[in-house]
Amino acid sequence: MNFMWPSAWFALWLAIPLILFYLIRSRLRTKAATTLLFWNQLSPKVHNSPLWRRLRKWLSLLLQILFLLLLILALSRPLPWWQSSEKQSLVLVLDPSPSMAAREGNTTRWENARKLVDRRITQMRFFDEAALILATDPPQVLSGLTSRKSLLRDALESAELTIADQDVRPALELASDLAGEEHPDQVVLFTDGVWDSKPDKTLLESIRIHQVGDAVGNTGITIFAIRRSLVSSGDYHLIAEVEHSGDRPVSGSLELFQDDRLIDAIPLGLKPGEVWKRQWEARSQQKSRFTVRLEGFETDDFLLDNQAEVEMNPLKTVRIDLVSEATGFLEAVLNSLNQVEWRRIDRTGISAESTNTNANAGLRIYYNSAPTDEYKDIPSLLIHPQTNGFWGVFQETIDKPIVSDWKREGDSMRFVDFSSIRLNKFSLYDPAPGNEVFVESFGRPIIFGRWDESRKWMVLPFDLTESDLVLRTAFPILIGNLVQSLRQGEEMMKADLPGKSESKLGSVLGTGIGQIDIGETGNTGPQGLGWWTVIPLWWWFLILGIVWILSEWFLFTRRITE
Amino acid sequence: MISTDADELFDSKLLKRLESLSLATRHLVKGKQRSERRSHQRGSSIEFAEYRPFVTGDDWRYIDWNAFARWRQLVLKLFIEEEDLYVHLLLDSSASMDFGHPVKFDYSRQIAAGLAFLALANLDRVAVIPMGSEGWLEWQPARGRHRFLPLLRYLARCPISQSTVSMKKLMSSWCASKPKRGLTIWISDLWGSDLKDALQALDRLRYSKQEIAVIQIMDPTESEAGEVGEYELSDCETNERRKVIVDAALIREYRRRHSSYQEEIQRYCHRYQISLIQADTRVSVPDLLMKSLMKGGFVR
Numbered sequence: 001m002n003f004m005w006p007s008a009w010f011a012l013w014l015a016i017p018l019i020l021f022y023l024i025r026s027r028l029r030t031k032a033a034t035t036l037l038f039w040n041q042l043s044p045k046v047h048n049s050p051l052w053r054r055l056r057k058w059l060s061l062l063l064q065i066l067f068l069l070l071l072i073l074a075l076s077r078p079l080p081w082w083q084s085s086e087k088q089s090l091v092l093v094l095d096p097s098p099s100m101a102a103r104e105g106n107t108t109r110w111e112n113a114r115k116l117v118d119r120r121i122t123q124m125r126f127f128d129e130a131a132l133i134l135a136t137d138p139p140q141v142l143s144g145l146t147s148r149k150s151l152l153r154d155a156l157e158s159a160e161l162t163i164a165d166q167d168v169r170p171a172l173e174l175a176s177d178l179a180g181e182e183h184p185d186q187v188v189l190f191t192d193g194v195w196d197s198k199p200d201k202t203l204l205e206s207i208r209i210h211q212v213g214d215a216v217g218n219t220g221i222t223i224f225a226i227r228r229s230l231v232s233s234g235d236y237h238l239i240a241e242v243e244h245s246g247d248r249p250v251s252g253s254l255e256l257f258q259d260d261r262l263i264d265a266i267p268l269g270l271k272p273g274e275v276w277k278r279q280w281e282a283r284s285q286q287k288s289r290f291t292v293r294l295e296g297f298e299t300d301d302f303l304l305d306n307q308a309e310v311e312m313n314p315l316k317t318v319r320i321d322l323v324s325e326a327t328g329f330l331e332a333v334l335n336s337l338n339q340v341e342w343r344r345i346d347r348t349g350i351s352a353e354s355t356n357t358n359a360n361a362g363l364r365i366y367y368n369s370a371p372t373d374e375y376k377d378i379p380s381l382l383i384h385p386q387t388n389g390f391w392g393v394f395q396e397t398i399d400k401p402i403v404s405d406w407k408r409e410g411d412s413m414r415f416v417d418f419s420s421i422r423l424n425k426f427s428l429y430d431p432a433p434g435n436e437v438f439v440e441s442f443g444r445p446i447i448f449g450r451w452d453e454s455r456k457w458m459v460l461p462f463d464l465t466e467s468d469l470v471l472r473t474a475f476p477i478l479i480g481n482l483v484q485s486l487r488q489g490e491e492m493m494k495a496d497l498p499g500k501s502e503s504k505l506g507s508v509l510g511t512g513i514g515q516i517d518i519g520e521t522g523n524t525g526p527q528g529l530g531w532w533t534v535i536p537l538w539w540w541f542l543i544l545g546i547v548w549i550l551s552e553w554f555l556f557t558r559r560i561t562e
Numbered sequence: 563m564i565s566t567d568a569d570e571l572f573d574s575k576l577l578k579r580l581e582s583l584s585l586a587t588r589h590l591v592k593g594k595q596r597s598e599r600r601s602h603q604r605g606s607s608i609e610f611a612e613y614r615p616f617v618t619g620d621d622w623r624y625i626d627w628n629a630f631a632r633w634r635q636l637v638l639k640l641f642i643e644e645e646d647l648y649v650h651l652l653l654d655s656s657a658s659m660d661f662g663h664p665v666k667f668d669y670s671r672q673i674a675a676g677l678a679f680l681a682l683a684n685l686d687r688v689a690v691i692p693m694g695s696e697g698w699l700e701w702q703p704a705r706g707r708h709r710f711l712p713l714l715r716y717l718a719r720c721p722i723s724q725s726t727v728s729m730k731k732l733m734s735s736w737c738a739s740k741p742k743r744g745l746t747i748w749i750s751d752l753w754g755s756d757l758k759d760a761l762q763a764l765d766r767l768r769y770s771k772q773e774i775a776v777i778q779i780m781d782p783t784e785s786e787a788g789e790v791g792e793y794e795l796s797d798c799e800t801n802e803r804r805k806v807i808v809d810a811a812l813i814r815e816y817r818r819r820h821s822s823y824q825e826e827i828q829r830y831c832h833r834y835q836i837s838l839i840q841a842d843t844r845v846s847v848p849d850l851l852m853k854s855l856m857k858g859g860f861v862r
Contacts (some may be wrong), residue, residue, distance in 0.1 A: 028794040028805060034666075034784055035753035036660040036797045038819045039804055042812060 006079035090130040095191035098498030103301040139171035165499035193507030217246020220305030220503035227492035238280040244270035252296035285315040309497035324367030329470040380457035392429035401441040411485040426462035513540040579848035647686040648744025662781030694723035729763035746772040775837040787816035
């Protein structure tokens, strides 16, 4: 048998003073008597003591030595025969996904997992070391490899649950790297197994998993999102989805609030596995806060998905600088757009304006003019630039081209129809590398440019008066698309919710996957230390002390009574 | 440890109490003066005993001339002799008396001194016989208050005996010395070699026609087995050792047997009209003497 603290056996020397003390204590006190008359009469009674009474002293000494041995045994912290005395480098991975907040009786999965981690830290021998990793994406190393339990406990104390679903794979890969290829089993994952993305089976099989939590049913909001309309500025769409993963039908209601004002209440009756979905449409340019809440459902052990909140930003104002002479077509289009402020700047005014002023412009529309290279980072629409520039090199003028194809997808070209557009002529450019052709005429680019996350500029190489584009709906739609695409942050706003897989609270861990230690104690595995190490040392002292006192008291009372 | 200093053993306070006790006894023992003690000896008292013929050498002052006139024969008129009362104080000096707080032997000697003082004050003859102290001479009968101080010094020097001779033998030995008849006061703890030893010693005393009184000296700790625990007991007289485990049952049994022994002593004394005082050393000596006088058993 191995011992974690073999030096404790030096305490065996305590047996010597114990025996000496016992011998001293067992020496009879001499007492003078004037006569032994009565003692002689009582002699038979004195000498006919039962066997236990005659052996009680030795029995008492034996018990004391036995207790000393037990005490030393407890102090030396013996290891089971299957356990080596080699140093262990544990990598403890704690899953902070939202499903860990699910209730388990009076506590939560998260608290249970933390207790298990704390217990594992307690079980560490003084030469073992451990690291603590929070299984987020990217993983958070709360503590590097250390033997100091206090540091590990502090790190554990700082661990917090996350709101969003987490991918445990990066954390497990990092933990495996830390543990090394030779000791993958020293990675210990504390999780409920409710994952959206399941790690590789090989990885799961190599690590050790302490699973917390039982499979329970849940009714939760899985989606609650809002977005402004891409087509009609000011419109917004609100969507909510509720999923019931229990095995019995449930009923309740869903309440929707706008700025804490109830705007809708829908009774819900959900069958097992049923997904309920609802969409609301409305119009508002103002900022609003929407809250959706599930009410009246039966006992629900997972509270995080019973309420969701999402905030809709106010419609963003886009500032447009129009660099052209007065042109009615463009001004009319710009006036028709919501939340757009525009101004006209003449050609000479551009250079006169400060850089800051230029930078504030959301979009610049050049008509019969072109920007210099210093303004190429500003989103620009170049209409009939007539010169070469960063956008390309002029080749020739093409008369009466026919639009053969155009791009139908993307933020800028959505719902723009060029099918019946007629052009008298256009300037053929050789677009600079990286440009995209939006409209072409049999392989010759008509409208081109870049309209993506990094650069935004588009070239319409023809005079508006030389085409009927301005008379078509394609033109305001195109300008509207360009303006709308500039409204950053107006993409779909989703409420922070645990997610579908988290709300189901179903573990993806099945039997045969990984070395799973199921159960609350989580310390019964072959690598776990003996159960006695779970009990704090002072408990051992207490228990032994009580046993010792009771035994001695028993012997003492037997000594003085019949 | 017994005291050998007379001043320490018989301090002024004790002697003062004895003096006052002596004054008190004049009333208590009124009518029991010396002249009232009749003896079988013929002497010069006023009470007529008998006539006897005059022989040569007789004191002619005792010739009854009226009888000569009547009978024409010289006769002597004899009167009953009034003799002194002999008080024998038998003082147990065995090793068992060297025990307790106060030491039983000191206490016994103080009692003996008190009784001797009262007796000497009544013009009785007092003898002190240390029982068991071999080689230590007894205090020969003496009378007169002037003998009191030498008696105190004698008592103070009286040693504890290491002898293990039984009380019966010691008493037989003393009785064989044909002591004068009188009042014999035995001051002892009555712990003998066996349970019957003390009674047999009393038997011997009784057979010697002595008027007997017994003062049994007891230390309070002797009546109890002591506290619960394990002890090795050592006999003061024999040095015999015995290991005992004292428990509640044993304490009860010891107490019962001790009481039984005391009751047996009491029954014996009652049966043979022997005055008995079982004295606890916690009671002061003058109080004890007063108690004995009040009881009126053996001090006359």
